[in-house]
Amino acid sequence: MNVDPNDPGILRAMAEGRIVGASRKKPNPTRWLESVIVPVPPSANNLFVSGRHGKRYPSKEYKAWRAIAIPIMSQMIAVKRYPVRAIFVVIGKLRKGRDLDNALKGLLDCCKLANVILDDDWSHVVDVAISYRPEPGGDGVRVAFEDPNNHGIEIKET
Numbered sequence: 460m461n462v463d464p465n466d467p468g469i470l471r472a473m474a475e476g477r478i479v480g481a482s483r484k485k486p487n488p489t490r491w492l493e494s495v496i497v498p499v500p501p502s503a504n505n506l507f508v509s510g511r512h513g514k515r516y517p518s519k520e521y522k523a524w525r526a527i528a529i530p531i532m533s534q535m536i537a538v539k540r541y542p543v544r545a546i547f548v549v550i551g552k553l554r555k556g557r558d559l560d561n562a563l564k565g566l567l568d569c570c571k572l573a574n575v576i577l578d579d580d581w582s583h584v585v586d587v588a589i590s591y592r593p594e595p596g597g598d599g600v601r602v603a604f605e606d607p608n609n610h611g612i613e614i615k616e617t
Contacts, residue, residue: 493536494603497528499549500565502557525569532573532602543576544586544607550597559589566600576604 500506501524507515517525547566549559567579567587577583586607 493534494546494601495531495535496550496599496601497531497566497569498524498599499551499553500524500528500562500569500600502561503564504561506565521565524565525572528565528569529573532569532575535573535575535602537574538576538604540606541577541583542585542607543583543604544588545570545576545579545584546601546603546605547587547589548601549589549591550594550599550601552593552598553591559591562600563587563589566602570602570604 501518501520505518506521508518510516545567547562549562553559567576567584570576571579
């Protein structure tokens with residue numbers, strides 16, 4: 460069974476928590492791996508602050524968010540087969556003017572820190588899907604990973 464990650468019904472089911480993953484005993488590569496909901500991360504523009512000699516350090520806001528997000532992400536099944544597609548569904552209201560793409564860095568970095576993925580470089584994560592669902596009562600980001608080859612995406616070697 461092929462699942463289209465852009466299908467509104469699939470994304471709605473994922474946002475509602477009805478699609479939460481494969482069995483821990485026997486993972487099925489054509490299904491969603493276990494997913495979790497973490498708070499919305501700070502914007503990439505606010506993840507780091509500059510210190511002495513031009514060195515960059517995680518901001519207080521980013522440290523506080525990671526302290527919450529990493530333990531939640533640590534509950535996910537670690538990805539065993541690469542490459543993967545990262546899927547993020549932002550649920551709830553975002554402030555006006557917030558860019559979705561500014562959430563990606565914090566989310567991918569925390570997936571790596573939580574040992575869900577080995578790395579967030581292009582050889583491990585070859586596709587990223589992010590969507591926004593302004594649903595009442597929601598406030599978070601659903602995080603999942605899947606095999607990118609199950610949806611007709613063809614990667615040609617040159």
